Amino acid sequence: MNHFALPRISLRFIPIWRRHWLVWRKVAAPSILGHLADPVIYMLGLGYGLGSLLPQIGGMPYITFLAAGTLCYSAMNSASFEALYSGFSRMHEQRTWEAILNTPVTLDDVVLAEILWAATKSLMSGAAVLAVIWLLGLSHAPLSLWMIPLSLLIGLTFASVGLIITALAPAYDFFMYYFTLVITPMMLLCGVFFPVTQLPQGMQVVAGMLPLTHAVDLARPLMSGSVPPQTVLHIAVLLIYALCGFYISLVLFRRRLSR
Amino acid sequence: MNAVIRACGLQKSYAGQRVVDGLDLSIYKGECFGLLGPNGAGKTTTLRMLLGLIAPDAGTATLLDLPVPQAAREARIRVGVVPQMDNLDPDFSVAENLLVYGRYFGMQDSEIEARIPSLLEFASLSHKRDAKVPTLSGGMKRRLTLARALVNDPDVIFLDEPTTGLDPQARHLIWQRLHELTRQGKTLLLTTHFMDEAERLCHRLAVLDNGRLIAEGSPRALIETHIEPQVVEVYGEHAEAWAHEHAAGYAQRFEVSGESAFCYVQDAQPLVAHLQTQSALRYLHRPANLEDVFLKLTGREMRE
Numbered sequence: 001m002n003h004f005a006l007p008r009i010s011l012r013f014i015p016i017w018r019r020h021w022l023v024w025r026k027v028a029a030p031s032i033l034g035h036l037a038d039p040v041i042y043m044l045g046l047g048y049g050l051g052s053l054l055p056q057i058g059g060m061p062y063i064t065f066l067a068a069g070t071l072c073y074s075a076m077n078s079a080s081f082e083a084l085y086s087g088f089s090r091m092h093e094q095r096t097w098e099a100i101l102n103t104p105v106t107l108d109d110v111v112l113a114e115i116l117w118a119a120t121k122s123l124m125s126g127a128a129v130l131a132v133i134w135l136l137g138l139s140h141a142p143l144s145l146w147m148i149p150l151s152l153l154i155g156l157t158f159a160s161v162g163l164i165i166t167a168l169a170p171a172y173d174f175f176m177y178y179f180t181l182v183i184t185p186m187m188l189l190c191g192v193f194f195p196v197t198q199l200p201q202g203m204q205v206v207a208g209m210l211p212l213t214h215a216v217d218l219a220r221p222l223m224s225g226s227v228p229p230q231t232v233l234h235i236a237v238l239l240i241y242a243l244c245g246f247y248i249s250l251v252l253f254r255r256r257l258s259r
Numbered sequence: 260m261n262a263v264i265r266a267c268g269l270q271k272s273y274a275g276q277r278v279v280d281g282l283d284l285s286i287y288k289g290e291c292f293g294l295l296g297p298n299g300a301g302k303t304t305t306l307r308m309l310l311g312l313i314a315p316d317a318g319t320a321t322l323l324d325l326p327v328p329q330a331a332r333e334a335r336i337r338v339g340v341v342p343q344m345d346n347l348d349p350d351f352s353v354a355e356n357l358l359v360y361g362r363y364f365g366m367q368d369s370e371i372e373a374r375i376p377s378l379l380e381f382a383s384l385s386h387k388r389d390a391k392v393p394t395l396s397g398g399m400k401r402r403l404t405l406a407r408a409l410v411n412d413p414d415v416i417f418l419d420e421p422t423t424g425l426d427p428q429a430r431h432l433i434w435q436r437l438h439e440l441t442r443q444g445k446t447l448l449l450t451t452h453f454m455d456e457a458e459r460l461c462h463r464l465a466v467l468d469n470g471r472l473i474a475e476g477s478p479r480a481l482i483e484t485h486i487e488p489q490v491v492e493v494y495g496e497h498a499e500a501w502a503h504e505h506a507a508g509y510a511q512r513f514e515v516s517g518e519s520a521f522c523y524v525q526d527a528q529p530l531v532a533h534l535q536t537q538s539a540l541r542y543l544h545r546p547a548n549l550e551d552v553f554l555k556l557t558g559r560e561m562r563e
Contacts, residue, residue: 015362022359023350095346101312102340103363103411104332258313259273 003254007108007246016100016113017120024121035125039074040132043067046193057195060224064138068219069192071129071147072154076212078125079155080183082118083162084175090114091166097257107257111250114163115242119155126151133223141225150222154215157238160245161211167252191216211241261324263288263415263446264309268318271304271470278304280470281318286463288414291437291447293457296467297557302450303343305467306417309448310335323415336364339408343419343450345400347392353379353403354388357410364411374410381436382406398429405436416440418449422456434460454550464549468557478549485552487511487523491530494519495540509533516559523547 024031047063057065090096097110127148133139165178189203190196190212196204207213214234221228228234262285269282279301286292294302307313309320311331320327322334348356354375361371379385382402387395395403401421408416421437422430430453437460441447451457457464458478466474466481474481482488491510493501495518502520506513509530510522524530527544534542 012363012365015359015365018362019348019359022355023348026350094349095342095344096348098342098344099346099348099360100363102310102335102338102342103360104336104365105363106332 003251003258007112007250008106009112010106010109012105012109013113013116016105016110017117019096019100020113020117021120032124032128035074035078035121035128036132038077039070039125039129043070043129043132058220063136064223065220066193067129067133067136067138068147068223069216071126071133071151072212072215072219073187073192074129075122075126075151075154076158076183076186076215079118079122079158080162080179082121083114083159084166084169084178085172087114087118087163087166088169088172088175091253101257107253108250111163111246111253115156115159115246118159118162119152122155122158123148123152126154139223139225141223143222143225143227146222147219150215150218153235153238153242154212156242157211157215157245160242160249162245163249164245164252167249167256186210186212189213191220211238214238261288262286262321263290263323264292264448265321266305266309266318267320269305269308269315269320270317271301271308271313271315278470279308279315282467282470282472284465284472286446286448288446289441289444290462291441291449291460293461293464294448294450294467295452295454295457295464295553296450300467300557301470302467303419304470306419306448306450310338310340310417336411337414339411339413339416341401341404341408341416341418341421343423345404347400347403347407349392352389352391353384353395356392356403357407360407361410366411371410374412378406378409381409381439383432396429398425398432401425401429401433402436405433409440413445415446415448418447420450420452422451422453430456454548454553458549466553466556473556474552481552482547482549486547486555487525488547489524489527490545490547490551491522491524491527491534492519492543492545493522493534493540494542497539501537501540505533514554514559521551523551 043063043066047066051062054062100110101107130144130147165175169175189199189207190210191207196207196213199207214237218228218231218234264284264286266282266284269279271279282305294305296302308315309322309327311322311327311334314328322331323337325334327334348359351359357375357378358368358371379388382405384399384402384406387399392400422433425433434456437447461478463477464475464481465472474485476484498518498520499515502513502515506520506522510524512523514521522530531544534540
């Protein structure tokens, strides 16, 4: 069994995805609350509080500016938590993967199901934040509905990248590094709270390489009802991160579980 | 006769340490085959290679006439597995565990639902259908794991230490069920540390030590081939001193372990007569069993 073989995709991921879905349904209420509480508090607190001190940004009130970024980082967080903590629990603590791998299903199917499930969580999270945006009257643009598939794409990206960390993790503590060194900096540097153009040139270059920047660059125009410039570039960057993450994490999982 | 499971020169090393070392095995349809060996002998690694979950460094294996690991996925459609460690879904009820697991085999929900009542009955869990897994006792969890392994009506069932950690009642119930499965013509491959279990359940056994097969045969044949038929265990503070002085005169072979001496003999009468005169010693005369064979072949020292 060659650890470096390309992933073999099949529909066998579906029963695994359905398993995760059935578990989630049992904890749906607290889960939805969790999806919403954090982003809504950021949006309202910073949006109205900080927003009252700020002039408009790019022709929109600060809370509207912030809302698009919040949706993206919320989708990023949902997939990341799912891929790291819940994924590790299924792989290591509960041995769910071991049970599944004894059936006619392969590790490729299991990892694909993890990614698609974590992306589903992002989709739910993005849709929930979008509903709040609409309820608050921050956007009425039909184009903003595109933020729902965008949430899914963000989920695919961060689930795949996050699984690399899961594959390497000896224990839950390890995830602290990823959140402190990767997720939090992205939240602060990628245009969620302020335009990336406010950063010094060097930091702008770094921000331009990070996936969340490209997600935010897609979300903000969609919210205000315009087609994002360089759509293809942004989608391509997110997809490249997703595909590389899938492949690298799969190789690492194959290595880890062959022992 | 065609082997249902066949291993040919299987080899596997981890970090330079040879875990399985040139293993040949043939297991036939309807057989209950036991893999015995001390901790670290390579039992679980062997099972994982035969299931096609890991690739051997050398050698070949077939499962239900399919080469593994190359065609392992296809082979596992007709295989059930009871793993060593509990990996039931704790968030689900008993019935949901079976439903969700059946789906991994590509079964339709209606097909699985139709099987659930008989699976629960087989596992004596009909009254626990809607109970959550964390509320089950250890024995119930094992039975549910066994029922789960049968959801696809497999031809071959792998069981890795199926009764470890269970109380005697729970073990007996599992044994009864495994007997039933062999009666139905299923092929069972199990690992165990319990020699009474192996002696009771298995048609044939293989003893592994340091990844090598050191003995193979039916429990009866192994006892007849490898060991004297009678055992006299001698206990007491003075057992060791007694053994060094007298045992050799009565027993073909003896071993001292703590305050016990184990004497292996063809004819126990002279030794028993002698022991009756030794008031400071207690003794037990019994026929030789598989545990005696196992200890002779793999030694008495701990393997950790």
